[in-house]
Amino acid sequence: MTHVDEVIARVHREEWARVVATLARRLGDLDVAEEMAAEAFATAVERWPAEGVPPNPGAWLTTTAHRKAIDRLRREVRREEKHREALMLSGTPEPLGVVDDDRLRLVFTCCHPALAMEARIALTLRMVGGLTVPEIARAFLVEETAMGQRITRAKAKIKAARIPYGVPFREDLPARVTGVLTVLYLIFNEGYLASDPGREPVRGDLTAEAIRLTRLVRALLPADGEAAGLLALMLLTEARRAARVSASGELVALGEQDRGAWDRELIAEGHALVRARLASGEAPGRYQILAAINAVHTDARDVRDTDWSQVVALYDHLVRLDPSPIVRLNRAIAVAEIDGPQVALAQVDALPLEGYHAFHATRADLLRRLGRSAESRAAYDRAIALAANTAEAAYLVRRRDQLAGP
Numbered sequence: 181m182t183h184v185d186e187v188i189a190r191v192h193r194e195e196w197a198r199v200v201a202t203l204a205r206r207l208g209d210l211d212v213a214e215e216m217a218a219e220a221f222a223t224a225v226e227r228w229p230a231e232g233v234p235p236n237p238g239a240w241l242t243t244t245a246h247r248k249a250i251d252r253l254r255r256e257v258r259r260e261e262k263h264r265e266a267l268m269l270s271g272t273p274e275p276l277g278v279v280d281d282d283r284l285r286l287v288f289t290c291c292h293p294a295l296a297m298e299a300r301i302a303l304t305l306r307m308v309g310g311l312t313v314p315e316i317a318r319a320f321l322v323e324e325t326a327m328g329q330r331i332t333r334a335k336a337k338i339k340a341a342r343i344p345y346g347v348p349f350r351e352d353l354p355a356r357v358t359g360v361l362t363v364l365y366l367i368f369n370e371g372y373l374a375s376d377p378g379r380e381p382v383r384g385d386l387t388a389e390a391i392r393l394t395r396l397v398r399a400l401l402p403a404d405g406e407a408a409g410l411l412a413l414m415l416l417t418e419a420r421r422a423a424r425v426s427a428s429g430e431l432v433a434l435g436e437q438d439r440g441a442w443d444r445e446l447i448a449e450g451h452a453l454v455r456a457r458l459a460s461g462e463a464p465g466r467y468q469i470l471a472a473i474n475a476v477h478t479d480a481r482d483v484r485d486t487d488w489s490q491v492v493a494l495y496d497h498l499v500r501l502d503p504s505p506i507v508r509l510n511r512a513i514a515v516a517e518i519d520g521p522q523v524a525l526a527q528v529d530a531l532p533l534e535g536y537h538a539f540h541a542t543r544a545d546l547l548r549r550l551g552r553s554a555e556s557r558a559a560y561d562r563a564i565a566l567a568a569n570t571a572e573a574a575y576l577v578r579r580r581d582q583l584a585g586p
Contacts, residue, residue: 191224195238197310201286202242207249210307210335216252220245283308283389284396288352291359292338299334304363306331311370318375318568319366321536357401361410361467364390364397368414372421373569381571382425387418405457409468412453416474419446424571431575435483447478469498488517505531506538513542521549537566541576553583 196217203213220241234240290304302320305311311319317327371386391414398407423437432438454475457468464472473494480486495511509531516524525546533539544559560580567573 191233191237191241195241196221197308198238198283199241199245200307201282203245203249204286204289204307205282206246210303210338212249212252213245214307216245216249217241219248223248281393281396284393287360287363287393288356291356291363293355295334295337297359297362299330299337300359301362301366302327302330303334303338304359305366308363308367311367312376315370315375319370353401354404357397357404357407360397361394361406364394365410365413365467368394368417372417373572375568377568377570377573381429381431381569382421384421387414387421390414391418405460405462406465406467408453408457409465409471412450412457412471413467413474415446415453416450416471416478419443419450419478429571429574430578431569431571433575434477439481442478450478451475464497466498466502469494469501473498486517488514492518505533506536509533509536509539509542516546516549521546525550535566537563537568537572539563540566541572544576544579548579548583556580557583 199217199220200210200213203216204210207213207216223244224237224241228234286308287304290307291300295303298320302316305316305319306313313328313331314324316331317324320327368387368390371383371388371390374381374383374386391411394407394411394414398404398411401407419442420434420437422443423439423441424432426432450471454468454471457464458472473491476487476490476494491514492511495507495514498507499511509528512524512527512531515527525543528539528542528546531539540559540563544556544563547553547556547559557580560576560583564573564576564580567576
């Protein structure tokens with residue numbers, strides 16, 4: 181791969197969603213925005229090797245895609261409405277309104293109440309997060325074909341219902357913020373532990389963008405406790421990024437991380453947000469509880485200092501809000517530190533998570549601690565087969581290979 185090819189690949193990762201977001205606002209059509217962005221990148225592949233990379237690649241791509249959209253609409257002269265639309269595109273851009281960040285605007289517009297919540301989230305992850313359909317399917321624990329159909333139906337409904345990709349008014353924001361926060365959380369999670377084996381195991385570009393957008397949401401809705409909670413959760417998780425993957429490319433478990441490598445500034449900011457939410461006296465939501473759990477972990481200078489009783493108590497509260505199998509799986513991991521692996525294993529075995537790699541990884545670890553090596557090895561094999569993250573797979577392979585013989 182040449183230097184220019186590497187630059188184009190990097191720009192594609194960093195600018196794709198931004199270009200699509202800008203075009204969607206200007207054109208009002210997601211499919212056209214995607215097509216024109218793809219054409220602009222194809223033009224870059226043709227021209228940049230000969231002409232050189234422009235000083236501002238993102239602006240070049242957006243301008244090129246916009247011009248292609250205008251040319252395409254003008255070619256459709258037999259449709260007068262399209263011609264008028266092309267003329268309008270050449271004029272003054274619309275005012276930015278209450279949300280002046282293109283990507284965040286598209287998050288809010290995709291999270292329209294007319295769409296089912298799962299459809300809103302899936303569509304926004306695709307259009308704004310830049311996640312592939314397989315990545316989104318793994319986030320939802322569903323088949324890739326089913327997720328592709330869900331996204332296609334969401335686009336079709338937007339077009340059929342003529343849902344505008346316009347400026348969301350301030351009064352629109354509270355009704356959409358739940359979906360927006362879910363999208364940002366899932367984008368962050370994909371960066372925290374990438375599900376595509378062809379990518380880096382930890383994607384700092386996604387975690388940084390999710391944090392940036394969440395800061396903007398909190399600034400727009402300063403009284404929203406969940407926006408503050410999600411920001412705290414992201415900061416406390418991001419603080420550990422430098423210690424999460426070894427030099428050999430293997431995931432480092434929380435208990436084995438070098439806590440001296442954690443970012444203390446991010447931890448301090450996250451803890452301050454958690455304390456502020458506790459001081460508010462309001463009942464905490466899901467993200468606030470998850471942030472509090474992470475605050476307990478990052479407050480311990482050594483894994484042996486972790487207040488596991490507090491962690492379990494927080495998970496008990498979370499289960500009442502969100503009794504999902506994944507939440508109960510994470511609670512069982514904490515229970516093992518208090519009541520032992522046998523109690524935790526009984527809880528884990530009752531969960532319907534056969535297709536989830538972390539379920540098998542947790543079972544493998546609990547069985548290992550119980551001395552049931554053959555069963556542990558089988559569980560590790562299943563977890564490895566399901567794990568898409570290369571660093572996580574490497575960690576699981578090492579743990580399996582450390583087991584005693586049959």
